[in-house]
Amino acid sequence: MSTSPSPARPPARTSPTTHLPARARLAVATGRAVAGASKLVHFGSGSVIGGRAALLVDRDLLGQLTAGREVLIVSATNGKTTTTRLLVAALGTDRPVVSNSLGANMTPGIVAALGTADPDATAVLEVDERWVAPVLADTHAGTVLLLNLSRDQLDRTQEVRKLAERWHQALAATPPARVVANADDPLVVWAASAAPSVVWVATGQEWTSDAAGCPNCSGRISFEPGSWRCTACDLARPEPDVSVDDTGVILPSGRVDLDLALPGRVNRVNAAFALAAATALGADPQAAAVAAGTVQEVAGRYRVARIGGRDVRLLLAKNPAGWHEAIDMLAPAPAPVVVAINARIADGHDPSWLWDVDYERLAGRVVVATGERRHDLAVRLRYAGVEHETAADITEAVARAAAAPGHEPGSVVDVAANYTAFQEYLELVGGPA
Amino acid sequence: MSGSGDRRDSAVRIGVLFPDLLGTYGDGGNAVVLAQRLAWRDIPVDVVTVAAGQAAPDSCDLYLVGGGEDGPQVQATRELAQSRALHRAVDAGAVVLAVCAGMQILGHRFPDAAGTDQAGLGLLDCDTVRVDRPRAVGELLTRDAAVPDPSDPSGAGRCELGVLTGFENHAGRTVPGQECATLAAVEVGEGNGDGTEGVVCGKVVGTYLHGPVLARNPRLADLLLGWVVGADVLAPLDDGEVDELRTERLRAARSHELAPRRSWRDLLRRS
Numbered sequence: 047m048s049t050s051p052s053p054a055r056p057p058a059r060t061s062p063t064t065h066l067p068a069r070a071r072l073a074v075a076t077g078r079a080v081a082g083a084s085k086l087v088h089f090g091s092g093s094v095i096g097g098r099a100a101l102l103v104d105r106d107l108l109g110q111l112t113a114g115r116e117v118l119i120v121s122a123t124n125g126k127t128t129t130t131r132l133l134v135a136a137l138g139t140d141r142p143v144v145s146n147s148l149g150a151n152m153t154p155g156i157v158a159a160l161g162t163a164d165p166d167a168t169a170v171l172e173v174d175e176r177w178v179a180p181v182l183a184d185t186h187a188g189t190v191l192l193l194n195l196s197r198d199q200l201d202r203t204q205e206v207r208k209l210a211e212r213w214h215q216a217l218a219a220t221p222p223a224r225v226v227a228n229a230d231d232p233l234v235v236w237a238a239s240a241a242p243s244v245v246w247v248a249t250g251q252e253w254t255s256d257a258a259g260c261p262n263c264s265g266r267i268s269f270e271p272g273s274w275r276c277t278a279c280d281l282a283r284p285e286p287d288v289s290v291d292d293t294g295v296i297l298p299s300g301r302v303d304l305d306l307a308l309p310g311r312v313n314r315v316n317a318a319f320a321l322a323a324a325t326a327l328g329a330d331p332q333a334a335a336v337a338a339g340t341v342q343e344v345a346g347r348y349r350v351a352r353i354g355g356r357d358v359r360l361l362l363a364k365n366p367a368g369w370h371e372a373i374d375m376l377a378p379a380p381a382p383v384v385v386a387i388n389a390r391i392a393d394g395h396d397p398s399w400l401w402d403v404d405y406e407r408l409a410g411r412v413v414v415a416t417g418e419r420r421h422d423l424a425v426r427l428r429y430a431g432v433e434h435e436t437a438a439d440i441t442e443a444v445a446r447a448a449a450a451p452g453h454e455p456g457s458v459v460d461v462a463a464n465y466t467a468f469q470e471y472l473e474l475v476g477g478p479a
Numbered sequence: 480m481s482g483s484g485d486r487r488d489s490a491v492r493i494g495v496l497f498p499d500l501l502g503t504y505g506d507g508g509n510a511v512v513l514a515q516r517l518a519w520r521d522i523p524v525d526v527v528t529v530a531a532g533q534a535a536p537d538s539c540d541l542y543l544v545g546g547g548e549d550g551p552q553v554q555a556t557r558e559l560a561q562s563r564a565l566h567r568a569v570d571a572g573a574v575v576l577a578v579c580a581g582m583q584i585l586g587h588r589f590p591d592a593a594g595t596d597q598a599g600l601g602l603l604d605c606d607t608v609r610v611d612r613p614r615a616v617g618e619l620l621t622r623d624a625a626v627p628d629p630s631d632p633s634g635a636g637r638c639e640l641g642v643l644t645g646f647e648n649h650a651g652r653t654v655p656g657q658e659c660a661t662l663a664a665v666e667v668g669e670g671n672g673d674g675t676e677g678v679v680c681g682k683v684v685g686t687y688l689h690g691p692v693l694a695r696n697p698r699l700a701d702l703l704l705g706w707v708v709g710a711d712v713l714a715p716l717d718d719g720e721v722d723e724l725r726t727e728r729l730r731a732a733r734s735h736e737l738a739p740r741r742s743w744r745d746l747l748r749r750s
Contacts (some may be wrong), residue, residue: 197503205503205548205549207548207550255498255499255502258499258500258530258531258551259499259500259531259550259551259554264550264551264553264554266531266532266554268532277532395616395617395646396504396616396646396648396689398504398505398506398508398646398689398690398691399504399505400505400508401505401506401507401508401511401691401694402502402505402507402508421720421723421724421727422724424720424723424724425694425695425720425721425724426508426694428720429508429511429512429515429694430511431515
């Protein structure tokens with residue numbers, strides 16, 4: 047849980063549960079006790095299991111914890127953790143904010159984060175894309191940010207089209223005052239069109255492979271640079287209200303400079319979503335942009351750390367759309383990079399998505415493949431014509447990359463990893479900040 | 480169209496059908512694998528990607544139809560049923576690899592998202608039905624696979640493929656008909672649902688194996704390419720890295736690391 051007190055307001059209070067009904071108070075206390083016990087036996091942070099216990103005591107706990115509270119929901123396949131963090135920073139310039147910043151983004155993790163929060167703090171919630179409907183129904187969130195939908199965890203997550211349909215139904219059932227949504231993702235546009243008021247963000251999203259079939263009528267969507275439309279029904283790219291350029295964000299209220307510590311084009315887009323939502327709730331655009339610019343790492347993403355005596359930078363890329371953006375963030379060729387692929391439950395057991403990633407773009411450098419599915423990656427890189435080696439563990443992988451041609455002595459080795467591999471390396475370097 | 484054994488002057492044309500509709504599970508990789516295995520042997524290749532809404536050509540040597548979601552599956556079937564390009568190509572001797580939803584639409588019928596029967600293309604003698612069992616999701620490993628040699632008029636010749644490995648993810652089960660062979664018996668996983676995996680009619684091959692299947696099973700890739708250019712033209716390649724991957728996946732499948740969930744009824748039926 048993180049709080050971002052505004053300089054102009056008193057800092058967020060903690061542990062005040064007296065405003066809650068007795069049953070909710072008991073639920074929060076139970077959750078904290080279970081979480082504490084879990085933590086004592088080193089069973090992780092305990093937040094999720096504590097949240098589950100609390101929900102057993104009071105099924106409506108999330109509703110109780112958000113009654114009378116301003117709530118914002120951020121959901122997507124990619125970028126929801128980062129955007130939530132940027133939004134916490136941006137909105138924190140205007141008011142006290144509470145968030146589920148540990149990335150536990152289903153109802154149990156959310157109640158754990160809110161259990162002891164200042165009842166007056168605005169909640170900025172990262173929500174798993176499959177949990178938008180129940181969380182929206184419980185919290186009656188006033189603002190919903192929908193960034194994108196694409197294939198992820200092929201064996202586990204529902205087909206993306208069904209997710210869009212569930213978002214659509216959720217927004218119709220519990221209409222928020224405003225939705226901030228991606229104008230360049232047809233699945234998101236169709237889902238968001240169920241809401242009464244939408245702020246459309248031009249994202250310049252290049253990954254369109256999951257949206258060829260119209261979510262509205264199953265017709266064919268035709269994509270042209272900067273525009274798209276269904277060839278069979280009325281669904282088309284809406285006129286954007288928000289866009290990004292090389293140095294700033296164009297908001298409905300005007301342009302604001304943006305100097306981000308986070309790398310990559312995609313994070314400028316994430317910041318645009320955060321600024322659009324924060325300013326719609328009254329934050330000053332300049333102050334919000336400055337605050338977003340100071341965010342340096344997000345749950346360990348982009349962190350520079352030491353592994354095996356060498357400096358590495360940790361990047362998360364967990365699906366084709368994520369990789370599409372991540373390849374641009376890597377140090378340019380010929381710098382060698384480490385790519386780590388696992389296929390545990392949280393990654394999806396089926397890594398055949400590696401063939402949907404344009405790894406041909408890594409050519410001209412050595413790639414060291416590691417992680418539990420390094421052999422899948424090695425075969426993919428062979429067919430992509432990318433020079434590569436394999437390494438059994440991350441320390442060996444970093445050492446090999448540092449010894450490969452093209453490595454500048456003393457420079458940082460980029461390590462791009464999918465979800466569980468990333469978490470493992472993050473633990474190795476001391477866990478999330 | 481060149482038959483088996485011919486020396487070709489023109490590039491091998493590989494048609495990738497509707498990857499925007501049928502490309503959910505990395506099956507686009509099959510085209511990359513085929514194209515590279517030709518290029519490494521200095522055999523010219525031309526990959527023709529056919530997007531939904533475009534007319535499918537009937538002049539390719541080899542077609543790839545991938546796996547996808549229920550709605551797009553119906554749309555792809557509609558387009559291929561109307562144009563009959565794939566039917567004409569198969570009549571002319573083209574090779575087809577159809578994976579998962581692709582195999583289902585090449586059969587006589589398959590269920591749509593609502594469970595209603597949809598007419599397939601009838602290029603494979605099989606029916607796909609919806610069953611009251613969990614979705615089959617996990618590693619799929621077959622016993623030694625073999626398919627009838629399409630160039631042997633007696634029908635007795637066999638093309639051996641070794642064990643096949645991949646990942647399956649499908650709700651429907653496929654009942655092979657009398658006119659078709661199956662690819663293999665299943666060792667681990669679900670496959671067609673009756674202990675067999677895949678359906679083969681002449682040079683049309685259907686399978687539930689993702690992975691993509693040709694990345695994990697280079698002998699199957701070379702079998703399909705051999706049907707186009709002649710097996711004798713295909714110089715051996717160094718597949719050492721694929722062998723490492725296969726060894727590791729065979730171990731995982733046999734230790735049931737990622738086996739599909741199975742009900743007691745499945746166990747009774749399969750024993």
